[in-house]
Amino acid sequence: MHIAYATVPGYVALKNARTGSWFLSAVSEVFSEHACVTPLDGLMHLVNEHVMARYAHDGSMQTPSVDKYGMTKDLYFNPGHPA
Structure with a gap:
């Protein structure tokens, strides 16, 4: 499981108007x-x-x-099929 946060705890996320x-x-x-x-x-690193x-x-x-829990293999979205 991946849980992605816009920022680290205690800080606010920024936005463009x-x-x-x-x-x-x-x-x-x-x-x-x-x-x-x-x-x-790799996507989350980017x-x-x-x-x-x-x-x-x-x-x-x-x-x-x-935060990453329990994932031991690569997970691809739409592998090999460009959008």
């Missing part, structure tokens, strides 16, 4: 582009990189968090 949540925007972009060839662990590369106008940053 026009495009919305940084985290969900990254999830949408990464999964759309890479889900056919990249397992879930999501983290996308979110952590952003800075708010005041210099704020966001760090997503993922």
Whole structure:
């Protein structure tokens, strides 16, 4: 099981007034582009990189968090079938 959080406990998730949540925007972009060839662990790593590369106008940053339980094999979404 994977549980993904937009940010670590004790901090707020950031959003853009026009495009919305940084985290969900990254999830949408990464999964759309890479889900056919990249397992879930790799997708979430890319999501983290996308979110952590952003800075708010005041210099704020966001760090997503993922908890992983009991998964020992790669999980693919739509393997080998580009969107």
